[in-house]
Amino acid sequence: MLDFFRDGFYKDLALLLAITVLFGAVFSQGIAWAIDAYFGDTLDQMIGGYGEYDLILHIRAEAKEAAWRELQRIGEQSFPGYKLNETLTIAGQANVFFGLPPEYRTKEVLESITSYFGAVPGLNGYTLMVQPSVLIRGVHPGVREELREQIEALPGVRFAVKDGNNLVVLAQGEDQLPQVQEAIEGILDQYQILELRFPMGFAVDTQEVGDRALEVLRAQEKLTGNRYLNVTSAQYGEDLDAFLKTLVEMRDFLGSYASKVRIAPAAGTALAVGERLVLDGAVQAGQELIVEVTGVFGDLAEGMIIQGSPVQSTDKVVHTGYRLSADGERGEYVGEVEIENERYRLAYAVEESLRLLAELEELAVQASAAVDNAEAVLTTFQEALMQLEVLQVQMRQLNEGIAQSEGKPSGEQFLLTLLLNGLFQTLAQSVLSSGEESLDSLENLDIEEMRRSLDGISTQIANVQEINVAAIMEQIGFVRDTLPDLSDAEIGQSIRLINTYLGGQVIPGERVQLLIQGQKLNEKELEKLFQKELDHPYLHTYSTSAGMVSPDARGEIFRILKEVRSIVAGLLAIIFTLIVLVLDHATIFSTLKQLRAGKKGAVRPWLRWADPLLLMGGILGSALLSSIYHLARGQIPFFTPAVIAVLGFALGVLVAVLCERFSPVDSMELMAAQALGLSHVQIMREVVIPPSRPGLLNLLNRFRQQF
Amino acid sequence: MLEIRDLYKSYGKTVALDGVDLDVAKGETVVIMGPSGCGKSTLIRCVNRLTEPDRGSIVLAGQDVLALSGRELQRFRRQVGFVFQHFNLIARLTALDNVMFHLVLGGMDREEAREKALDALDKVGLKGAAARRPSELSGGQQQRVGIARALVTNPEIMLWDEPTASLDPILVGEVLEVMEELVQNTGTTMVIVTHEVSFALRAADRIVFMDQGRVVEQGPPQQVFSEPRSQIGRLYRKLLLN
Ligand SMILES: Nc1ncnc2c1ncn2[C@@H]1O[C@H](COP(=O)(O)OP(=O)(O)OP(=O)(O)O)[C@@H](O)[C@H]1O
Ligand SMILES: [Mg+2]
Numbered sequence: 001m002l003d004f005f006r007d008g009f010y011k012d013l014a015l016l017l018a019i020t021v022l023f024g025a026v027f028s029q030g031i032a033w034a035i036d037a038y039f040g041d042t043l044d045q046m047i048g049g050y051g052e053y054d055l056i057l058h059i060r061a062e063a064k065e066a067a068w069r070e071l072q073r074i075g076e077q078s079f080p081g082y083k084l085n086e087t088l089t090i091a092g093q094a095n096v097f098f099g100l101p102p103e104y105r106t107k108e109v110l111e112s113i114t115s116y117f118g119a120v121p122g123l124n125g126y127t128l129m130v131q132p133s134v135l136i137r138g139v140h141p142g143v144r145e146e147l148r149e150q151i152e153a154l155p156g157v158r159f160a161v162k163d164g165n166n167l168v169v170l171a172q173g174e175d176q177l178p179q180v181q182e183a184i185e186g187i188l189d190q191y192q193i194l195e196l197r198f199p200m201g202f203a204v205d206t207q208e209v210g211d212r213a214l215e216v217l218r219a220q221e222k223l224t225g226n227r228y229l230n231v232t233s234a235q236y237g238e239d240l241d242a243f244l245k246t247l248v249e250m251r252d253f254l255g256s257y258a259s260k261v262r263i264a265p266a267a268g269t270a271l272a273v274g275e276r277l278v279l280d281g282a283v284q285a286g287q288e289l290i291v292e293v294t295g296v297f298g299d300l301a302e303g304m305i306i307q308g309s310p311v312q313s314t315d316k317v318v319h320t321g322y323r324l325s326a327d328g329e330r331g332e333y334v335g336e337v338e339i340e341n342e343r344y345r346l347a348y349a350v351e352e353s354l355r356l357l358a359e360l361e362e363l364a365v366q367a368s369a370a371v372d373n374a375e376a377v378l379t380t381f382q383e384a385l386m387q388l389e390v391l392q393v394q395m396r397q398l399n400e401g402i403a404q405s406e407g408k409p410s411g412e413q414f415l416l417t418l419l420l421n422g423l424f425q426t427l428a429q430s431v432l433s434s435g436e437e438s439l440d441s442l443e444n445l446d447i448e449e450m451r452r453s454l455d456g457i458s459t460q461i462a463n464v465q466e467i468n469v470a471a472i473m474e475q476i477g478f479v480r481d482t483l484p485d486l487s488d489a490e491i492g493q494s495i496r497l498i499n500t501y502l503g504g505q506v507i508p509g510e511r512v513q514l515l516i517q518g519q520k521l522n523e524k525e526l527e528k529l530f531q532k533e534l535d536h537p538y539l540h541t542y543s544t545s546a547g548m549v550s551p552d553a554r555g556e557i558f559r560i561l562k563e564v565r566s567i568v569a570g571l572l573a574i575i576f577t578l579i580v581l582v583l584d585h586a587t588i589f590s591t592l593k594q595l596r597a598g599k600k601g602a603v604r605p606w607l608r609w610a611d612p613l614l615l616m617g618g619i620l621g622s623a624l625l626s627s628i629y630h631l632a633r634g635q636i637p638f639f640t641p642a643v644i645a646v647l648g649f650a651l652g653v654l655v656a657v658l659c660e661r662f663s664p665v666d667s668m669e670l671m672a673a674q675a676l677g678l679s680h681v682q683i684m685r686e687v688v689i690p691p692s693r694p695g696l697l698n699l700l701n702r703f704r705q706q707f
Numbered sequence: 708m709l710e711i712r713d714l715y716k717s718y719g720k721t722v723a724l725d726g727v728d729l730d731v732a733k734g735e736t737v738v739i740m741g742p743s744g745c746g747k748s749t750l751i752r753c754v755n756r757l758t759e760p761d762r763g764s765i766v767l768a769g770q771d772v773l774a775l776s777g778r779e780l781q782r783f784r785r786q787v788g789f790v791f792q793h794f795n796l797i798a799r800l801t802a803l804d805n806v807m808f809h810l811v812l813g814g815m816d817r818e819e820a821r822e823k824a825l826d827a828l829d830k831v832g833l834k835g836a837a838a839r840r841p842s843e844l845s846g847g848q849q850q851r852v853g854i855a856r857a858l859v860t861n862p863e864i865m866l867w868d869e870p871t872a873s874l875d876p877i878l879v880g881e882v883l884e885v886m887e888e889l890v891q892n893t894g895t896t897m898v899i900v901t902h903e904v905s906f907a908l909r910a911a912d913r914i915v916f917m918d919q920g921r922v923v924e925q926g927p928p929q930q931v932f933s934e935p936r937s938q939i940g941r942l943y944r945k946l947l948l949n
Contacts, residue, residue: 677780679781
């Protein structure tokens with residue numbers, strides 16, 4: 001068989017192989033590249049170029065127009081130099097790209113996207129796609145801040161932004177990405193979240209079980225270097241924390257609002273928390289009064305009304321208490337139960353205030369009038385005093401006049417004097433009621449001072465009148481009306497409900513999550529340990545990571561595209577090889593088969609399986625496929641070089657076996673050519689190849705063919 | 708000129724040649740006759756190694772044919788003209804190219820080859836059909852192109868494998884005419900396998916009867932036809948008398 005190639009055809013074959021491999025590689029890679037480029041362009045249009053946009057805003061399609069205007073406004077106002085572009089609308093949701101100018105790609109901006117864009121009409125959410133970045137998905141809230149700190153300290157990292165459950169780590173440059181990603185993976189690798197799951201309905205106190213589980217772990221000697229943390233509640237985030245705090249506040253408020261129940265157990269009676277008592281005594285119409293014991297302190301117990309309403313009284317009301325059995329039967333006498341109702345007291349106080357205020361207003365009006373009266377009296381009094389003075393002077397003059405007159409006073413004069421003096425005395429006495437005091441002491445009264453005092457009082461009263469008592473009353477009335485209209489039973493039930501929910505401030509749940517830093521633990525080994533130590537045979541353990549580095553969606557798409565490219569290139573290489581084998585090499589195989597037909601001896605049976613022709617086909621196929629596949633950078637999953645070599649071999653053998661079907665050679669022409677003394681290479685070039693199937697062999701032969 | 712000794716050839720269990728001895732003198736025209744499947748074609752193909760015999764020897768013009776290989780074999784084959792039953796022309800080439808291409812490939816100048824080819828075509832009466840392809844020629848014309856192709860090299864010996872067997876009777880005549888003329892005018896050694904009894908009688912120097920891979924009788928035409936010693940001979944005599 002080698003003779004066949006020896007007289008020159010080997011050159012043709014070598015050239016053919018070289019060109020086949022080259023062409024095959026270019027062809028396969030070219031088409032794959034074209035596909036890649038096409039999809040890449042399409043993708044670029046769809047999702048923007050690398051780093052061109054920083055976020056995709058998902059907007060309800062019908063609000064698109066309004067959203068667009070708002071986005072332009074936000075852009076102009078907050079991010080001058082922004083970029084806006086619309087992309088696909090999928091399922092009623094429009095997607096708009098927003099590109100931040102580089103100077104705005106800061107942690108502050110990226111963490112407050114909602115405050116910038118929250119008012120965009122129809123906004124359903126957004127996706128961060130800022131580049132160059134590494135995306136860590138599913139970061140456990142219990143380690144987020146810890147991770148962020150470590151990651152931000154890595155070289156090449158600008159900062160890390162929280163985006164829902166993800167952390168987006170911004171790198172300084174695209175070149176740093178692989179190194180940053182590797183470092184992040186290294187950090188994440190130190191963490192493990194071990195989850196203990198309880199079957200449905202087995203809600204446990206996660207704090208308590210978590211702490212016990214941590215003890216179990218810490219007791220493991222070989223794992224002493226590890227750090228453990230119960231991060232169960234962290235998974236619910238800060239919102240829950242706030243909610244729990246509110247619940248506690250509410251519980252405390254309700255508690256102080258409820259009637260205080262103090263139980264004085266009769267001698268020899270022991271009470272337990274949770275026991276119920278039914279009370280005798282004054283009760284509002286309706287149900288019996290039932291109290292639950294909430295605390296026992298020595299010879300005193302506290303309780304809470306869980307049914308019925310006590311009489312509305314601001315004073316303590318004393319009832320007699322009897323034990324209440326589980327089936328609702330009244331039992332033995334337990335002692336006196338004192339009920340004090342702050343709520344009623346509050347309501348009473350408010351009512352009283354309202355009344356007081358109403359009276360205050362009245363009082364102010366009256367006081368004002370009284371002051372006015374007092375001033376009038378004072379004025380009158382002052383005038384009277386002045387007239388008295390005048391009178392006094394006249395009296396004195398009169399007396400003097402009488403004494404100085406040369407003659408004896410007339411009897412008339414004397415009588416008048418007497419009369420006047422007596423009148424004056426009486427008058428002064430009646431006015432001043434001061435008995436024998438002289439009129440001078442009257443003059444010592446500081447009338448002006450009195451007047452000033454009265455003015456002050458008057459101003460103050462005016463001030464009181466100016467206070468809008470009506471408004472205050474309205475407000476207090478409002479307070480009174482908004483006081484929760486809850487019965488003691490309702491309050492009691494609410495408090496009990498809140499308490500069960502809080503369960504001492506942890507969530508009863510079906511799973512406990514533990515953070516482990518350090519050596520990795522095998523969750524399946526631990527499962528048995530936990531089942532035993534926590535005495536919970538149905539418990540299961542699962543291990544998850546504290547976060548997963550995942551290529552960003554865009555990078556992922558391009559990675560898939562690249563993979564597709566490699567697969568397409570690989571498939572094309574295989575197809576190309578098969579085509580080449582069928583079109584070109586089958587002709588050669590056919591010729592070889594024909595030529596040896598006239599050769600000496602019969603083909604021995606065992607040779608059929610070690611047929612040199614088939615062997616040659618296999619080797620050729622293997623060589624062709626391997627080199628084309630390799631040069632085309634084909635990469636099909638599971639198609640290792642060995643697999644490719646075997647596949648090529650198989651294809652070659654197959655084509656060699658079926659060569660005459662693929663490319664029959666005219667045996668008569670071949671025989672004539674032989675008889676005419678043509679060499680093998682001449683036979684191939686002039687007789688066999690020209691009428692063969694069009695292919696590379698046929699094409700290349702055109703340059704050598706003489707006829 | 709040609710000495711064949713003890714030639715054996717079998718295809719699996721089928722024995723095609725079962726110890727054939729045959730001598731052909733220079734310039735002699737030998738006609739081989741025999742029933743279908745008796746090994747005529749196999750024998751004649753062995754002479755230019757289109758078929759490899761299993762054993763035996765073939766000496767042509769002093770050359771041990773079976774020892775030849777590669778270029779020697781190719782050169783040897785150019786000295787042997789071979790005419791096929793089915794013409795075996797190259798379908799894509801014109802009549803002229805069919806006749807001249809092996810001359811050119813053998814190293815001859817194209818012009819010279821062309822002249823020789825036209826000359827050969829002229830000899831078989833087909834100069835005018837030089838530009839036609841085999842598909843545009845009748846069977847007889849195709850075989851005459853085949854003959855021209857064989858004789859264009861001026862071979863020392865011409866081997867004919869039933870040249871008229873695939874022609875319809877009307878066309879057989881024109882081919883036989885050409886053959887007879889060649890036999891008479893060229894003096895080339897001819898080994899002709901044919902069932903044309905009358906042609907054999909007219910043209911052959913010697914007739915060889917074969918049966919089941921063996922030469923069963925040979926001798927001058929008059930002798931073998933008038934007094935056949937073999938069963939085959941008697942069958943051909945009957946054919947001739949009819
Ligand atoms: N390539 C081959 N493979 C197998 N058997 C063959 C082959 N060529 C010929 N034979 C067998 O060898 C025997 C001789 O064949 P050959 O062609 O030489 O006979 P023939 O005398 O030329 O017959 P025909 O007059 O039909 O041409 C026959 O039995 C034939 O079937
Ligand atoms: Mg035959």
